[in-house]
Amino acid sequence: MARNVSTGRKLITTVVAWTIGILIFFPILWTFLTSFKTEAQAIASPPVFLFFDWTTENYAEVQSRSDYLKHFMNSVIVSFGSTLLGLLIAIPSAWAMAFSPTKRTKDVLMWMLSTKMMPPVGVLVPMYLIFRNWGLLDTRTGLVIVLTLINLPIIIWMLYTYFKEIPGEILEAARMDGASLSKEIIYVLTPMAIPGIASTLLLNIILAWNEAFWTLNLSAAKAAPLTAFIASYSSPEGLFYAKLSAASTMAIAPILILGWFSQKQLVRGLTFGAVK
Amino acid sequence: MRVPFSEPRRLHTGDAMATLHTRSAARLMIAPSVLLLLAWMIVPLAMTLYFSLLRYNLLMPGMEEFAGLTNYTYFLTDPAFFQAIFNTLAIVLGVLFITVVGGTALALLLDQPMFGQGIVRILVIAPFLIMPTVAALVWKNMFMNPVNGLFAWLAKLLGLQPFDFLANAPLLSIILIVAWQWLPFATLILLTALQSLDEEQKEAAQMDGAGAVSRFIYLVLPHLSRAITVVILIQTIFLLSVFAEILVTTNGGPGTQSTNLTFLVYAQALLQFDVGGASAGGIIAVILANIVAFFLMRMIGKTLEA
Structure with a gap:
């Protein structure tokens, strides 16, 4: 590779790229900083960037005023619950389609994907009524069910593209050695398949954590x-910037960290394997 | 369409018994997903279709009656519907324009050698990982607020009058917020595609005396075309259903200035309790999405064969 780029040009690229990167990231950085200010400092004009009295009182306040931890746990339970349930259903399916494909496998896969194309608002009314009649409105169980269903096609697709990369010869060898189906799967x-499953798990937790149509409409x-x-901070309460920032920082931090670890899988999962 | 894996794998040609056994086992393993998705697809959608033909309001239980296509004519002649269709398209096209052009530029930039590339990548990806309600509220309050927002302060610094974004340009503001969230997606996918471009080809073009512009038009852009199509189609599916950003910023207003189709149906269903009307709107949304989905499926179908 003869990429003989002059140091000067590399420096300029670096400065430009960093500037743009920081600008794009700035709203998140600003939220993080504001979460440690007092409400007065949060709306100070001119704004204070770094030199203010750092305080963690907003975090304590958000928790004591609105039981933040409860909502945080709801997010954890709903995103992990729907992901694990989805994996449980999807792993056998993806395995079967990757290793025992039939003439119809492709059609089945495409059809599964097509369910993802349905705009949620097309089934909002019946889902709301079913949930109301079955007492599922504003329950974590209900949210787990819906999020499992909406993300199931993505889980199956991602697993399928990973499973297909596992060489069939290895399974063949295991079968020759007399391994039963269950042993073949387990051992x-x-x-x-674990790396592929782990990536799928990560991406799906991110998607479920940030899902904001069904969670907004089916929970209170x-x-x-x-x-x-x-x-709920869209009400006048949102004018308490420092508290909004503290609540937001805690809501996005876990996913930012997860997401940064799984950049590559993000591309693959979100394009259904079309771009790797 | 050609089926990519119609050629049986060696795995299954050896032992007929094992194959038969595997086949039925395979069917059993696929069944739960298929049945669940089938139920998820058919049951609610059939209900929506049925409700859309009824006069049915949750505030008047027991008064349901068959109404034919009244809900559709009501919905299709409502001025708010045309505004919503316009807004839906404006959001989709506006965000697509910003993210595809910006994403291509950013991907080209990030593909250059530089110091700390990994960190810049992380910074650029971040907005995509932020939940929509947080993104929208942070922009609404801390940036676009005409009194305390950072933009107001910047305007005053430059001697300008602060601009009330969400009151005076609600749709544009929402487009900007949503574009900020989706720019990383386009960048990430285009960068991934860009990195698979053959380095030697680029060098050969350079040696033949092709300038940066013609290299971009004749070499890079054709290479990116598939990734750009994927970005456009996938984003369109999601952008047709923008909801949370509207709910927490403008609530569809002022008036219906920032109401898209998704929000209109939501308001009809859960604010006015008009089950029939909302269902008709939902069916219209489904039809619109299907037109887009048709093209997306063909795209992804092709990549399966590749």
């Missing part, structure tokens, strides 16, 4: 995950 496939005070809880 041969699973260890090789009791089961509201952070998406819905933060939405």
Whole structure:
């Protein structure tokens, strides 16, 4: 590779790229900084950037005023619950489609994907009524069910693209050695599939954590995950910038960290394997 | 369409018994997903279709009656509907324009050698990982607020009158917020595609005396075309259903100035309790999305064969 780029040009690229990167990231940085200010400093003009009295009182306040931890746990339970349930249903399907494909496998896969194309608002009314009649409104169980269903096609697709990369010869060898189907899955496939499953898990937790149509419409005070809880700051209460920032920082920090670890899988999962 | 894996794998040609066994086992393993998704697709959608033909308001239980296509004519002649269709398209096209052009530029930039590339990548990706309600509220309050927002302070610094974004340009403001969230997605995918471009090809073009511009038009852009199509189609699916950003910033207003189709149906259903009307709107949204989905499926179908 003869990329003989002059140091000067590299320096200029660096400065430009960093400037743009920081500008794009700035709203998040600003939220983080504001979360440690007092309310007065948060709306000070001119704004204070770094030199203010750092305080953590907003975090304590958000928790004591609105039981933040409860909503945080709702998010954890709903996103992990729907992801694990989805994996449980999807792993056998993706495995079967990757290793015992039939003429119809492709059609089945495409059809599964097509369910993802349905705009949620097309089924909002019946889902709301079903939830109301079955007592599922504002319950974590209800949210887990819906999020499992909406993300199931993505989980199956991602697993399928990963499973297909596992060489069939290895399974063949295991079968020759007399491994039964269940043994084949437990001892041969699973260890090789774990990286793919882990990536799928990560991406799906991110998607479920940030899902903001069904969580907003089907939950209220009791089961509201952070998406819905933060939405309550759209009322005049949102004018308390420091508290809004503290609540927001805690809501986005875990996912930012997860997401940064899984950049590559993000591309793959979100394009259904079309771009790797 | 050609089926990519119609050629049986060696795995299954050896033992007919094992194959038969595997086949039925495979069917059993696929069944739960298929049945669940089938139910998820058919049951609610059939209900929506049925409700859309009824006069049915939750505030008047027991008064349901068959109404034919009244809900559709009501919905399709409502001025708010045309505004919503316009707004839906404006959001989709506006965000697509910003993210595809910006994303291509950013991807080209990030593909250059530089110091700390990994960190810049992380900074650029971040907005995509932020939940929509947080993104929208942070922009609304801390940036676009005409009194305390950072933009107001910047305007005053430059001697300008602070601009009330969400009151005077609600749709544009929402487009900007949503574009900020989706720019990383476009950048990330285009960068991934860009990195698979053959380095030697670029060098050969350079040696042949092709300038940066013609290299971009004749080499890079054709290479990116598939990724750009994927970005456009996938974003369109999500952008047709923008909801949370509108709910927490403008609530569809002022008036219906920033109401898109998704928000209109939501308001009809959960604010006015008009089950029939909202269902008709939902069916219209489904039809619109299907037109887009048709093209997306063909795209992804092709990549399966590749």
